[in-house]
Each structure stands twice: as C-alpha cells, then as structure tokens.
Amino acid sequence: MFNPGDHPYQLIFCTCPDQEVAKRLATLLVENHHAACANIVPGLTSVYRWQGKIETDSECLLLIKSRADHYPAVEQIIREQHPYELPEIIAVTIGNGLDGYLRWIDEELHQQS
Structure with a gap:
C-alpha cells in the first residue's frame, strides 16, 4: 500500500504563454528524468x-508529475527556460494515488539518460 511519507510525490503547476513553450518545458523535464509525465x-x-x-x-497549464527530491531541478529548468519574468511554479504534495502509477513515477525518475 502507498505510504506518502516514503516518496513525497508532487504535482507541479506551471502556466505557460502557449503550447510551444509548454511542450519544450515538458520535453526537457521528461528527457532529463525530473518528471515522469507532464x-x-x-x-x-x-x-x-x-x-x-x-x-x-490566454495561457496553457503544465501539470508535472514528479517527486520532492526532483523539485529543485524542475524549478531550475523552468526558471532558465521560461519566458516569463516570474513564472508560476507551485508544487503540491500528492497525498494518495494508485500504487502502480506511483511506482512508475519512481521508475522513470531513477532512470539515467
């Protein structure tokens, strides 16, 4: 059974001016194993x-599935690549979730390029 204290999973919100920016950020985060999915x-x-x-x-919302131990890298990538002077970067803890999905997040974040 899932225990949120074992792996503090996060859902990170980031608004983007358009889909092109959102896709570029999502791709960077997933390619670098800092997000399992966006x-x-x-x-x-x-x-x-x-x-x-x-x-x-008008904006797009980027929903990033990650873990707290990857948050600093997620924030750094967004801050470096986002066109806004002050981008929205808000992380909330995932309190519960499907065990298999959460294990998949772990697997994706542990892989190396």
Whole structure:
C-alpha cells in the first residue's frame, strides 16, 4: 500500500504563454528524468494583477508529475527556460494515488539518460 511519507510525490503547476513553450518545458523535464509525465492543458484564461494593473491572458497549464527530491531541478529548468519574468511554479504534495502509477513515477525518475 502507498505510504506518502516514503516518496513525497508532487504535482507541479506551471502556466505557460502557449503550447510551444509548454511542450519544450515538458520535453526537457521528461528527457532529463525530473518528471515522469507532464500534461499540457490548453485554453486557460488567467486574470491577475501585475505591476498594479489587472491583466487577462490566454495561457496553457503544465501539470508535472514528479517527486520532492526532483523539485529543485524542475524549478531550475523552468526558471532558465521560461519566458516569463516570474513564472508560476507551485508544487503540491500528492497525498494518495494508485500504487502502480506511483511506482512508475519512481521508475522513470531513477532512470539515467
């Protein structure tokens, strides 16, 4: 049975300006074994305040499946490759999940290129 304390799995959210940026980031993260999978969700509308002004933008959401021990590398890759000055990078702990899927995440993150 899955014990979240054994392997702190994470779902990392990152908004991107378009699918091209999202796909480039997803590919880098998966190729470098810092993410087992990354989903690109198109068609978001984000409303936020930036530099005192309300902004509305079309974006994509990148959902990255990883683990806490890979978070620093995930953050570094996103910060280096993302076009935004201040990209959204938010990690939440996965409290439970299908045992086989979580084991698959472990296997993918332990493989070397």
